[in-house]
């Protein structure tokens with residue numbers, strides 16, 4: 001992969017695909033980790049006289065303009081962190097974006113509106129994606145891929161755009177890939193992987209490959225309930241991917257065959273609704289009452305998980321153990337974070353929300369080996385998959 005140093009950026013318009021998909025509460029950014037992670041590349045380009053046009057997504061607005069997914073608050077925060085005004089284009093590749101791009105002076109920075117407001121960004125249809133990438137390409141002379149958290153997406157701005165412009169990888173993508181490579185090339189054993197979060201169907205697939213590399217797989221978060229259902233238990237109103245049950249049954253069977261240990265919660269914090277002030281209590285994992293939803297792993301599970309991490313030499317963790325954003329359901333995530341630290345292992349935490357969780361719960365980032373900005377992206381990298389956003393940069 002070429003680096004920024006290989007590009008002649010001075011006086012040129014450089015489109016930087018960043019991952020600025022930060023958690024928001026209304027228009028308040030609750031964790032700006034991904035914005036901070038994007039700064040070194042943007043600063044380096046500015047200092048070399050580039051005209052920087054940043055493109056990014058926020059949430060999953062599915063090709064529609066939805067004001068609650070606007071990047072405007074992100075532009076303001078990016079400007080504060082850079083110590084300069086960030087011009088904001090009210091559309092993605094339309095009139096406003098073209099005007100903003102044309103008016104940029106050397107060293108200035110602009111952010112265009114949420115790329116996913118355009119159906120072409122995420123389309124499965126290559127022609128539709130290509131047409132959108134063509135429009136984006138008119139905004140810039142060069143492309144820098146730095147949105148590590150989105151490199152696993154075959155999206156217009158990630159995959160099709162770099163094929164249309166001279167391109168290079170940004171520093172964040174380099175750093176992330178460098179650390180993850182260490183996990184794929186002979187990790188020190190025992191190697192434990194902790195999986196949780198809510199993007200269950202996205203992330204279940206990684207287990208297929210982990211069964212060949214990890215010694216122990218701990219499952220928490222929303223992923224738990226598909227496992228419990230696969231074992232024949234009722235999961236009440238918890239998050240469940242019913243069509244994935246046979247796949248999970250197959251994973252459990254293969255794990256037993258290969259001597260990979262699956263560690264599942266033994267108790268669950270079950271709530272009567274999805275709210276911070278919901279009524280809740282701890283129930284056995286195989287006895288979740290009808291109508292109740294599991295929003296965290298229980299205290300006995302937290303202890304079990306910490307115990308199963310204690311002797312590990314390498315740990316990768318993606319996905320919070322519960323709905324950590326609500327205090328009554330943060331215990332499992334806190335215990336796993338502490339378990340990683342106490343193990344003394346080489347630890348990697350990946351994912352927008354996982355990284356936000358460790359910061360929100362007051363842990364020092366330096367207590368972990370590496371905090372990755374990508375959850376799904378790092379999982380797919382560990383799977384050995386060809387990541388579209390990296391493949392396009394290598395071309």
Ligand SMILES: Nc1ncnc2c1ncn2[C@@H]1O[C@H](COP(=O)(O)OP(=O)(O)O)[C@@H](O)[C@H]1O
Pocket residue numbers: 196197198199200220221222223239294295296318319320321322323324325350351352353354355374375376
């Ligand atoms: N049991 C659960 N039910 C519903 N949502 C959950 C549960 N456990 C965790 N979550 C949610 O998962 C989200 C993070 O999932 P995900 O996006 O997959 O992680 P990451 O961004 O770290 O890759 C958090 O917002 C958290 O509230």
Ligand SMILES: O=C(OP(=O)(O)O)[C@H](O)COP(=O)(O)O
Pocket residue numbers: 019021059060149150153199350351352353373374375376377
């Ligand atoms: O938040 C992200 O990924 P992550 O939750 O796996 O860390 C990225 O911004 C990608 O978002 P997407 O999973 O909606 O494509």
